[in-house]
Amino acid sequence: MAVGDKISMNLLIEDCELNKIDARGLSCPAPVLETKALVESRRPRQVEVLVDNEPARQNVDRFLESQGYRTHVDQAGELYTVIGIGGGAVPEPTPGATASAIAEKRIMVMVAADRMGTGDDLLGAKLMINFIKTLKEMGNELWRLVFVNSGVKLTIDGAGTLEDLKVLEEAGLILLVCGTCLDHFGLLEKKRVGQTTNMLDIVTAMQLADKVINI
């Protein structure tokens, strides 16, 4: 696990830097839209947004609360730091958007390879396509689908699994794709489905899930 530890530490450091937004000089709705983009792409557990006007403070505060964060504000003169804590686990269904129903159980499926099983690679690739196609049978209990290592290749342009994954995502499933892995294979630009994620989010998801299935 030494290698894994190192990766997750690097990602943690990166995490803290990236979860701060300096929205000074921006007028509404830019600060809240930037906050929304960050919360959606990274689902961080803590967010800090620096703004320099009261309306922006109010909008960012409201948005973070609507996303399940507890918020508090540090004020220094005209500067406000809106801090949101404890979010990032389960996104609130947004009004008007299709949200999956709240399931009884939360199943996380972790896909760590681009084929299923060992023995024959060609067969393994076919099985994986079939597996992804059949996953929907889990219904609402399927809560997170996570891709790591060569599993990330299932989310890129041209992958035989892409269309089925898009259908799952449109139905409201959260797909998390390991950023370090995409980077390793030089595929960051080619990902076509899911949110790029980091080890901290993956570990948090494992902790919140009722069941983790490794493929």
Next chain:
Amino acid sequence: MCGLDFPTDSNVLVGLSRADDAGVYKISDDLALIQTVDFFTPVVDDPYWFGQIAAANALSDVYAMGGEPKTAMNLVSFPLKRMDLSVLREVIQGGIDKVREAGVVLLGGHSVEDDELKYGLSVTGFIHPNRILTKQGLNVGDRLVLTKPLGTGIVNTAIKGNLASGEITRKVTAIMAALNRTAATVIREYPVHACTDITGFGLIGHLAEMMQGTGLGLKIVLEKLPIIDVALGFAAMGMVPGGTHKNRSFRAHMVDMDEGVDPAMQDIIYDPQTSGGLCIAVAPTSAEGLVEHLQSEGVEHAAIIGEVVDYPAGIIQVV
């Protein structure tokens, strides 16, 4: 525009001295010309619908004066270097279709190259000099009728934030692109004392303009306001444009509202509207009939939202 001396003559019936939705110039004893111009940057992603909305918005100022728009000219700013000309074609097609729906002819226009796309129209209309409707003219007891639902600023912000579904986007687009023509035609048959259209200053801002200098006050009933239903939810999530806050800080001193009112609802009354509805002051005994008539003609959201009161003067009570 303080300190500037604008030329005028005795035929100017409505001009810059008391800013209204459009200017009116008397041609003869039974004909006056209404002139207005409005253009803006895109409010929706779809160029065709942007064209429709910009045209409906420009035409609205003539309707708000009680007039009949007759001719229009295109105003275009276009970033030739980074946008395909087919986009401009679609924008103008949207404008043409809306203008045609209004029974207005397009006589020409002017385009300039610019950093960003802007589109709108200058519109000329006709009206009888005795039938001009301005923002002035409120009487005590008049009922206020609003013809389109509020919340387009908030919903457009949510669309920018990718929070709105395609269905919501289509719904709000249709509301913004709807002409105020039917409403303007229907109100000619009723004892209407004042009229304006609700746009960038929000409901409160435009009501304040109607109230100014009258020595009267207004009372608005929140639960009567027509509102795009999802707007309250989006406002609660902080999807509130900067204009809402600007409108509030400019007019809050004229508004008497319980602090306990839902903050999202407070945002609705200050929310800047794109191509909003007409706000009409009508004699109290005719108000119900007017609303029913509007609804039967397809102005489905028309509602009585409040009334003109004699006390407290200069205050908009929101209950």
